[in-house]
Amino acid sequence: MTAKLELRDLEKRFDETVAVKKLSLSLEKGEFVSLLGPSGCGKSTTLAMVAGFETPTAGSILVDGQSVEGLPPQRRRIGLVFQDYAVFSKLSVRANLAFGLEAKGVGRAERAKAVQAIAERLDLTNLLDRRGDRLNMSEMQRVAIGRVLVTEPQLVLLDEPMSNLDAALRASLRGEMKLIQKQLQQTVLYVTHDQVEAMSMSDRIAVMSMGELQQIGTPEEIYRRPRNRFVAEFIGDPPINLIACEVQTGGGQVAVTTAGHRGLVLGRGSAPAGRHWLGIRPHDIRIGTGGSFPVRFLETLGAEEVLHVEYGGQLLQIVTPTGQAREGDRVSLQFDLRRALLIDAGSDAVLPIESFGVAA
Ligand SMILES: Nc1ncnc2c1ncn2[C@@H]1O[C@H](COP(=O)(O)OP(=O)(O)OP(=O)(O)O)[C@@H](O)[C@H]1O
Ligand SMILES: [Mg+2]
CATH class of the missing domain: 3.40.50.300 (P-loop containing nucleotide triphosphate hydrolases)
Structure with a gap:
């Protein structure tokens, strides 16, 4: 039928x-x-x-x-x-x-x-x-x-x-x-x-x-x-964070440097050198204490919160369990690079990178 x-x-x-x-x-x-x-x-x-x-x-x-x-x-x-x-x-x-x-x-x-x-x-x-x-x-x-x-x-x-x-x-x-x-x-x-x-x-x-x-x-x-x-x-709520980054390649590896982190190794692959976008979802960032990134404000969703954290002139959205940070706190940030995307700033294509399976 x-x-x-x-x-x-x-x-x-x-x-x-x-x-x-x-x-x-x-x-x-x-x-x-x-x-x-x-x-x-x-x-x-x-x-x-x-x-x-x-x-x-x-x-x-x-x-x-x-x-x-x-x-x-x-x-x-x-x-x-x-x-x-x-x-x-x-x-x-x-x-x-x-x-x-x-x-x-x-x-x-x-x-x-x-x-x-x-x-x-x-x-x-x-x-x-x-x-x-x-x-x-x-x-x-x-x-x-x-x-x-x-x-x-x-x-x-x-x-x-x-x-x-x-x-x-x-x-x-x-x-x-x-x-x-x-x-x-x-x-x-x-x-x-x-x-x-x-x-x-x-x-x-x-x-x-x-x-x-x-x-x-x-x-x-x-x-x-x-x-x-x-x-x-378009997919994901809150939306993915697009972080301006500088790509470095060498020895078949792709690494990026952002306003707040140097030499983040994404994995194996190739990418055009220059400025591109590092895409990280709000659920794929962990916060820690004693960092330098200020929490500007937070929205409560109930069991979770969306932190808006200033990072090199832009605001990143980070989803954390409720109660981990307060407005005005300075936090450190850890990106789950296994889940990061590298987006070509010229063509808007997501570049194929084979992740090493490590968080950093
Ligand atoms: N009968 C029509 N005459 C002229 N233009 C039309 C006609 N029907 C649709 N369009 C145009 O075609 C495009 C696609 O419209 P469509 O209604 O398919 O979009 P949609 O994705 O269903 O949007 P929405 O989420 O608002 O319902 C729009 O630019 C719309 O203005
Ligand atoms: Mg319609």
Whole structure:
């Protein structure tokens, strides 16, 4: 039932705007892939082309190896949940959930069973008899998601389906949606600009910027081995620290000197000499006592704190367990170089360096 989706050199132009540029991407059967990127990067346009609401300017879309060119949306056997989701306001939640099944000719008893099951999963059982126009945002959004999932489409497209929900609901719905998707083995293309959503639900994440695919990989790969500066900075919260550094190479080794540290050996590899960026995530810096770097201020997250530490004219963000430092303290800093990235200041590419596996 579930389908494989392939996008080949897909492109969409609106007059001067290139909304999507040569996008190639493939989703295996049962795979959950997120399109992640800032506003205007072409996520919704991509989804609309797969759904059949926009015609590509170039390139092709294949479902199970067959081009869907020219097929109207209703013939693409795709389930869709949009940012501006639609719920029939005059129908009950039950009727809303049953609508797609009825259209597919599913019998009454089977329909009732499926509606009951999806309602339980989405916490809608108490609302089954409520009319669509009596629901709050969160309830409506869950009905919109339920309506699509219950029909078990071979391909599910979701465009920011949780954007109107509060944080707690989003968190619980993330887990629930992932479970349903796994159970039904659905192929899902999920659009979001929320990295937590993408990281927590996806098998793979496709990061886009200005219509172009920047990288596709597992959440771990995208976080630990970003290919370029855009991906490195877009993923991670608080964002990665980019520290100005001077690169020295010799004997196949790459080392850097920063405003506060000399000769940090990153590993084996090659890198163009000169000034580049050393990327270190806020979780990969340890603080110690008796150093020379002043803590300018701190933000409490609860169990952890974000320290803003002055380092050679810039502020580094460092995540530490709460209570390790106070405003005005001077601390020493230790970078976990196994996890450091060296980013070419000219091309913005992350340079390949084979780490020696030491912290320094
Ligand atoms: N119908 C249209 N006519 C003209 N330009 C459009 C049209 N639809 C989208 N665009 C442009 O194409 C680009 C990509 O838009 P798109 O809606 O795909 O971005 P998005 O990644 O979904 O953003 P958001 O996160 O804000 O929803 C934008 O520059 C947008 O202004
Ligand atoms: Mg959009």
